[in-house]
Amino acid sequence: MKFCASCGAAVTRKVPAGDTHERFVCTTCATVHYQNPKMVIGCVPEWEDRILLCRRAIEPRLGLWTLPAGFMELNETTADAAAREALEGANADIEIGELYTLYSLPHIDQVYMFYRGRLRNLEFSPGEESLEVQLFREEEIPWKELAFAVVAETLQHYFSDRRRGLFQLHHGEITRPRNR
Amino acid sequence: MKFCASCGAAVTRKVPAGDTHERFVCTTCATVHYQNPKMVIGCVPEWEDRILLCRRAIEPRLGLWTLPAGFMELNETTADAAAREALEGANADIEIGELYTLYSLPHIDQVYMFYRGRLRNLEFSPGEESLEVQLFREEEIPWKELAFAVVAETLQHYFSDRRRGLFQLHHGEITRPRNR
Numbered sequence: 001m002k003f004c005a006s007c008g009a010a011v012t013r014k015v016p017a018g019d020t021h022e023r024f025v026c027t028t029c030a031t032v033h034y035q036n037p038k039m040v041i042g043c044v045p046e047w048e049d050r051i052l053l054c055r056r057a058i059e060p061r062l063g064l065w066t067l068p069a070g071f072m073e074l075n076e077t078t079a080d081a082a083a084r085e086a087l088e089g090a091n092a093d094i095e096i097g098e099l100y101t102l103y104s105l106p107h108i109d110q111v112y113m114f115y116r117g118r119l120r121n122l123e124f125s126p127g128e129e130s131l132e133v134q135l136f137r138e139e140e141i142p143w144k145e146l147a148f149a150v151v152a153e154t155l156q157h158y159f160s161d162r163r164r165g166l167f168q169l170h171h172g173e174i175t176r177p178r179n180r
Numbered sequence: 181m182k183f184c185a186s187c188g189a190a191v192t193r194k195v196p197a198g199d200t201h202e203r204f205v206c207t208t209c210a211t212v213h214y215q216n217p218k219m220v221i222g223c224v225p226e227w228e229d230r231i232l233l234c235r236r237a238i239e240p241r242l243g244l245w246t247l248p249a250g251f252m253e254l255n256e257t258t259a260d261a262a263a264r265e266a267l268e269g270a271n272a273d274i275e276i277g278e279l280y281t282l283y284s285l286p287h288i289d290q291v292y293m294f295y296r297g298r299l300r301n302l303e304f305s306p307g308e309e310s311l312e313v314q315l316f317r318e319e320e321i322p323w324k325e326l327a328f329a330v331v332a333e334t335l336q337h338y339f340s341d342r343r344r345g346l347f348q349l350h351h352g353e354i355t356r357p358r359n360r
Binding site: 001002003004005006007008009010011018020021033034035036037038039071072073074075076077078079080088098099102104106107109111128169171173 | 181182183184185186187188189190191198200201213214215216217218219251252253254255256257258259260268278279282284286287289291308349351353
C-alpha cells in the first residue's frame with residue numbers, strides 16, 4: 001500500500017494514538033488503513049464413499065488437486081461461501097453440513113475453514129478455475145498431487161474419522177507449506 | 181474506496197475478466213482491490229464458576245458489557261488473537277481452549293469466533309478500551325447491558341452447555357443486531 005484509498009495522498013507507517021500495532025496512515029486525511037487476515041472457505045463434498053476433488057486450472061499449484069475452496073466474499077455467511085465455492089469450482093450442488101476443519105496460516109495471513117458437505121446430485125463439471133472434477137474413493141486420492149497442506153490434512157482427518165465412525169472439529173496451525 | 185492504493189489513480193467498479201463479482205479496479209494500473217469479511221475473535225474467560233466481562237470504554241456500545249474480543253491482526257493465529265484480545269482488553273492471562281462459537285454477520289461483513297478460555301490468575305484490570313472488568317456468576321450476568329448479540333448468544337450457550345455438562349461448537353448467523 002502506497003496511497004490512501006480515501007483521498008489518494010501518500011500513506012506512511014505508524015502506530016495511531018491508542019493503538020497497539022503499526023498501520024498504514026494517510027499523511028493528508030489521517031485515515032487509518034487496517035489490514036486483516038482473510039478467510040478461505042471450502043467443503044469436503046461427499047457422495048456415498050467418495051469425495052469430490054477439483055484439478056486446478058489456475059496458479060498457484062496449477063494442475064494439482066484440491067477440495068473446492070476460495071476467498072469468502074462480502075455479504076455472505078461462511079456456509080454460503082462453502083456452497084458458492086463448490087458451485088463455482090465444480091458446478092456442484094452441495095448441502096453444507098458441520099464445520100469440520102479450521103486452520104490458521106499466519107505466514108500468509110489466511111484462515112482456512114472446511115465444512116462437511118453432501119452432493120445433492122452427480123451433475124458436476126469443471127468450473128472456470130478447474131481443469132477437471134472427479135470423485136475419489138480413499139484409496140484413489142492423489143495424495144502426492146494435492147495442492148495444499150490444508151487439503152491433505154483435512155482429507156487425512158476425514159478418512160480417519162470416518163473409519164472410527166466419529167467426526168469432530170479439527171483445529172490447527174500450518175506455519176509453512178508442507179506439500180512441496 | 182476512491183483511489184488505488186498502489187498508484188494513487190481513481191478506481192472504478194467492474195467485474196474483472198474471469199471473475200464473478202464486481203470489484204474496485206484501478207483505472208490506470210488495473211490493480212484489482214478485493215474486499216473481504218473480517219474476523220472478530222475473543223474468548224469466554226472462566227474462573228471457577230465465574231466469567232470475565234469487560235465494560236466498553238469505546239464506541240460502539242460504550243458503557244455496555246462484552247466478552248474480550250477484537251479484530252484479528254496479521255501474523256497471528258485465531259487462538260493467538262483470542263489470547264491477545266483478553267490481554268489488551270482486560271490485562272488477563274488466558275489459557276485458550278476449544279473453539280466454542282462461530283457466527284457470520286453478513287450485513288456487516290464480519291465473522292465472530294469465541295474460544296473457551298481459563299484465567300491463569302486473578303491479576304486482571306481494565307485495558308485501554310475497557311472502563312472496568314469483572315467476574316460474574318450466571319445469575320449476575322448483566323443480560324440487559326450486553327454490547328452485542330453474539331456475546332449474549334455465546335453466554336446463553338455457555339451456561340446451557342455447562343448445566344448439561346457438555347460443551348460443543350455452536351454455529352450460527354446473525355443478520356441484524358437483536359440487542360437494541
